[in-house]
Amino acid sequence: MDFELTEEQQLIKDTVRDFAEREIKPVAGELDENAEFSYPLTKRMGELGLFGMTLPEKYGGQELDTLSYIIAVEEIARIDGSQAATLAAHNSLGISPLFEYGNEEQKMKYLPQLCTGEALWSFGLTEPSAGSDSRGSKTTAVLKNDEWIINGSKIFITNGSADITKGCTVQAVSGEKGGKKIFTTILAETGTPGFTQKTMHGKMMWRASNTSELYFDDCRVPQENLLGKIGEGSHIMLQTLDGGRLSIAAMGLGNAQGAYEMALAYAKERKQFGKPISKFQINAFKLADMALKIELARNLLYKACWLKDNGKPYGKEAAMSKLYCSEIAKEVSDEAVQIHGGYGLMKDYDVERFYRDQRLLQIGEGTSEIQRIVISRLIGC
Amino acid sequence: MKILVLISNVPDTTTKIRFTGDNTAFDSTGVQWIINPWDELALTRAVELKEAGAVEKITVGNVGRQTTEPTLRKALAIGADEAIRVDAEPEDAFFVAIQLAEVGKDFDIIMAGIEASDYNGSAVGGMLAELLGFNSVSAVSGLNIENGELIINREIDGGSQVLTIASPVVTIVQKGIAKEPRIPAMRGIMMARKKPMNVVSPVEAKAKTEMINFELPPPKAACKLVDEENAKELIRLLHEEAKVL
Ligand SMILES: Cc1cc2nc3c(=O)[nH]c(=O)nc-3n(C[C@H](O)[C@H](O)[C@H](O)COP(=O)(O)OP(=O)(O)OC[C@H]3O[C@@H](n4cnc5c(N)ncnc54)[C@H](O)[C@@H]3O)c2cc1C
Numbered sequence: 052m053d054f055e056l057t058e059e060q061q062l063i064k065d066t067v068r069d070f071a072e073r074e075i076k077p078v079a080g081e082l083d084e085n086a087e088f089s090y091p092l093t094k095r096m097g098e099l100g101l102f103g104m105t106l107p108e109k110y111g112g113q114e115l116d117t118l119s120y121i122i123a124v125e126e127i128a129r130i131d132g133s134q135a136a137t138l139a140a141h142n143s144l145g146i147s148p149l150f151e152y153g154n155e156e157q158k159m160k161y162l163p164q165l166c167t168g169e170a171l172w173s174f175g176l177t178e179p180s181a182g183s184d185s186r187g188s189k190t191t192a193v194l195k196n197d198e199w200i201i202n203g204s205k206i207f208i209t210n211g212s213a214d215i216t217k218g219c220t221v222q223a224v225s226g227e228k229g230g231k232k233i234f235t236t237i238l239a240e241t242g243t244p245g246f247t248q249k250t251m252h253g254k255m256m257w258r259a260s261n262t263s264e265l266y267f268d269d270c271r272v273p274q275e276n277l278l279g280k281i282g283e284g285s286h287i288m289l290q291t292l293d294g295g296r297l298s299i300a301a302m303g304l305g306n307a308q309g310a311y312e313m314a315l316a317y318a319k320e321r322k323q324f325g326k327p328i329s330k331f332q333i334n335a336f337k338l339a340d341m342a343l344k345i346e347l348a349r350n351l352l353y354k355a356c357w358l359k360d361n362g363k364p365y366g367k368e369a370a371m372s373k374l375y376c377s378e379i380a381k382e383v384s385d386e387a388v389q390i391h392g393g394y395g396l397m398k399d400y401d402v403e404r405f406y407r408d409q410r411l412l413q414i415g416e417g418t419s420e421i422q423r424i425v426i427s428r429l430i431g432c
Numbered sequence: 433m434k435i436l437v438l439i440s441n442v443p444d445t446t447t448k449i450r451f452t453g454d455n456t457a458f459d460s461t462g463v464q465w466i467i468n469p470w471d472e473l474a475l476t477r478a479v480e481l482k483e484a485g486a487v488e489k490i491t492v493g494n495v496g497r498q499t500t501e502p503t504l505r506k507a508l509a510i511g512a513d514e515a516i517r518v519d520a521e522p523e524d525a526f527f528v529a530i531q532l533a534e535v536g537k538d539f540d541i542i543m544a545g546i547e548a549s550d551y552n553g554s555a556v557g558g559m560l561a562e563l564l565g566f567n568s569v570s571a572v573s574g575l576n577i578e579n580g581e582l583i584i585n586r587e588i589d590g591g592s593q594v595l596t597i598a599s600p601v602v603t604i605v606q607k608g609i610a611k612e613p614r615i616p617a618m619r620g621i622m623m624a625r626k627k628p629m630n631v632v633s634p635v636e637a638k639a640k641t642e643m644i645n646f647e648l649p650p651p652k653a654a655c656k657l658v659d660e661e662n663a664k665e666l667i668r669l670l671h672e673e674a675k676v677l
Contacts, residue, residue: 058502062509062621070615100618113618 060119067123070099071130079131082259083404086252088213089259092134097168101127101138103146110150110158111166118356121301128305129312132408133259135305139298140209140260141165144174148220148236148291152279157238161217170217175205175239175265176288183421185222185288190267192223192237194281197274199237201245201267207415211263212248216241219265222284234284238276245270256407293366295416296373297359300352303376303412307348307383310405311341314387317402321392328390337386344379351375367429374422377412384409433577433599435482436539437475438532438556439492439507439515440468440548441500455645467503469613470545472510476610477575478543479511486577489513491539495522495531501629508624509616515627520634529559530637536564540599541582546571546606557604567601573608 056064074095082089096102104120106112120142128135146165149172150158164170181187190203201223210216218240225235239246247266254262279287315338318329328334355368384406388395395402413419443449443463450459467475481487492512494500497519504515518531536542542564544557561568573592574585582601586593587608616624658666670677 058505059621059625062502062506062616062624063618065506066509066616066621073612073615098617099615104618113622115618115622 056118056122060116060122063115063119064122064126066099067101067126068129070095071127071134075127075130075134079134079259080398080401080404083131083133084258084398086254086258088137088261089134090213090215093137093168093171093213093215096127096134096138097166100166102141102168103150103162103166104142106146106150106162106166110162111164112162116356116360117297118353118360121297121352121356124298124301125305125308128302129309130305131259132302132306132405132411133257135302136209136257136260136411137171139295139302140173141168141171143295143298144291145172145210145220147294148174148278148287149238151290152236152283152287156275157278161238164217170215171210171213171261172217173208173211173219173263174288174291175208175211175219175221176292177207178204179206183418185285186232186234188222188224188232188234190221190223192221192225192235194225194274198271199274199276201237201239201270201272203267205263205265207251208263208265210261211265212250213261216248216261220278220287221265221267222288225281225284228282233282234288235281236278236284236287237272238278239267239270239272240276243270243272256409256411292416293369294359296369296422297352297355299412299416300348300355300369300372300376303373303378303380303409304345304348304352306380306405306409306412307341307345307376310380310384310387310402310409311338311345313400313402313405314338314341314383314390317394318390334390337390341383341386344383348372348376348379367426370417370422370425370429373417374419374426377409378419380409380412433487433540433580434489434491434538435478435487436491436493436536436542437471437478437507437512438542438544438560439471439475439494439504440545440550441465441494441496441503442468442548442550445469445549449648451646451648455647456643458646465500465503467507467613468545468548468550470547470549470605470607470609471543472613473607473610474543474545474605475507475510475512476612476614477605479614480610481575481577482511487541491516493532493535494518495520495528495634497521504629505624506616508627508629509620510614511616511620513627514630516630516632518634519631523639524641524643525553525555526559526640527637529556529563531634532556532560533563534635535632536560540601541575542566542600542602543575544602544604546604557602561602564600564602567597567599568604569595569597569601570604572603572605575603575605575609 100113103112104115124139192199192201221237221239224232226233245268249264251262319327321328352372355365355372358365387402388406444466452459478490490512491514492507493516495518516535522528547554571586573587576583582597584595
């Protein structure tokens with residue numbers, strides 16, 4: 052067993068950390084407060100090559116391994132959940148299905164501009180009637196005269212309505228067979244008549260990330276916008292979510308790491324009863340538990356990445372990582388606020404934002420309950 | 433024009449400094465190594481000049497053991513074209529300058545940081561210029577190349593000085609030479625794998641100085657708080673303890 056990062060992975064970790072500390076940290080609080088999506092930071096992430104990290108060079112990718120990508124998400128999330136959301140969703144949900152299931156023409160058409168960060172792509176699975184149960188989808192797509200006609204709506208779609216959003220991979224019901232819905236994925240470009248994108252406001256977390264409602268009203272797209280094959284929709288969506296789970300896990304790990312570092316620094320600095328509060332055993336033990344959970348989470352997640360990079364099945368470990376990393380983010384950020392006392396509840400302290408940002412991680416891309424269902428099935432229950 | 437940027441491998445600036453062997457050697461356990469901050473700025477400027485088309489090739493040079501290679505790899509990721517590592521323990525400034533003079537002969541511009549953040553010796557650049565017989569300017573905070581001519585800016589007390597100088601030259605650079613150190617892009621990191629890392633053997637040289645021992649500054653005394661009403665006590669402390677009045 053080798054637990055060392057390669058020289059290159061270490062350099063990526065240091066580089067992304069440096070970028071996050073120098074360029075994201077100074078503005079993260081304000082972007083969160085104003086619920087403002089940052090075009091300059093998205094552009095910078097593109098310039099640094101953080102989009103399409105694992106793709107071949109010919110599509111504008113960097114040909115790096117999964118672990119390098121996950122480390123990048125972790126390092127951004129260590130500083131800011133919103134930017135990590137933009138990054139992780141664009142890579143894992145936007146770029147990945149286009150790369151895995153697109154034909155050559157589709158890949159050449161979309162991927163280069165998505166890898167530079169000039170344009171974003173979103174993934175539209177969730178609907179008002181289809182959350183955990185993606186088969187509850189009511190959006191339909193009918194093929195008529197060489198065109199798909201899409202009707203329905205999507206909700207909570209990350210990167211779905213930014214000014215630079217180029218389009219969305221839409222899951223739709225394209226027919227029925229033996230009383231069962233047939234799902235198909237179709238690419239809908241921004242600007243297509245009948246396709247409306249609306250930004251959702253009032254989020255408690257990831258406030259500087261773009262979340263959207265999408266409406267399709269007799270929206271017609273050319274037949275060649277089919278992604279993969281007819282009836283392959285569910286498979287494409289579920290495979291995409293397997294990969295996506297690793298990046299949500301990385302966000303949990305990064306959030307926990309960031310909150311822990313803040314708590315440790317604060318506990319050593321803050322004095323009550325004549326000594327630093329880190330010297331009170333109850334706080335010291337809390338910090339020890341945080342360090343332990345983070346270590347376990349990192350080992351589990353990196354192992355899942357290693358499995359993926361070595362072409363081995365990783366679905367179970369991905370679900371476990373998503374579940375564990377997101378749950379420890381909740382525990383660690385909660386105790387981190389506790390260690391900060393009243394100051395931890397004030398926006399002047401970043402830990403307050405970390406406490407809010409982690410809350411989505413136990414819900415998005417399959418809730419904790421659903422992850423337990425997935426794991427229990429995979430272990431044969 | 434060909435540029436050689438000298439890269440010193442130094443402990444991260446937030447490192448807690450410790451010594452071993454009865455304070456005779458630096459304890460490098462667990463230390464994270466970085467490019468000396470001034471060297472990183474020099475490299476950033478060199479990359480900017482290359483992007484502007486004024487420089488053909490950037491080489492980075494270092495005297496150090498194999499453990500310095502991650503630092504050199506980062507320099508390649510930032511934008512240097514090749515690295516030269518003289519495979520030796522950097523014993524002192526003179527030893528390092530001798531080694532670098534050996535590899536630095538064919539360059540038009542050599543950029544050295546004004547000091548390295550480990551021993552703050554401020555010596556290598558000047559020695560190297562002397563050994564190579566190159567022109568040299570210190571405290572350089574701006575470097576431009578216009579029509580093949582080197583234009584140098586120096587921040588001096590109360591103003592700045594602009595001068596031109598003929599190459600080959602050793603420029604000893606300080607803050608201001610570039611705004612911020614360049615963050616390498618993933619593409620750069622990927623390409624750095626394929627760039628040459630030339631390892632050369634050191635030439636015979638004797639260090640001129642010897643490290644005897646180190647001493648840490650005394651730990652900071654606790655901060656004393658004096659009550660608002662007690663100005664007399666404050667004055668007494670400033671007189672008798674701090675001895676600043
Ligand atoms: C900020 C944000 C960004 C998002 N980005 C995207 C995106 O880019 N693309 C996209 O398609 N979706 C996205 N989502 C949607 C997200 O994936 C869903 O919210 C999530 O899958 C849960 O669905 P739901 O909200 O409808 O909850 P529900 O499915 O209604 O769940 C409610 C509760 O019931 C529980 N529950 C449901 N079924 C079961 C069961 N069988 N057994 C036990 N418990 C159960 C759940 O665990 C949960 O606790 C995003 C959501 C948010 C908030």
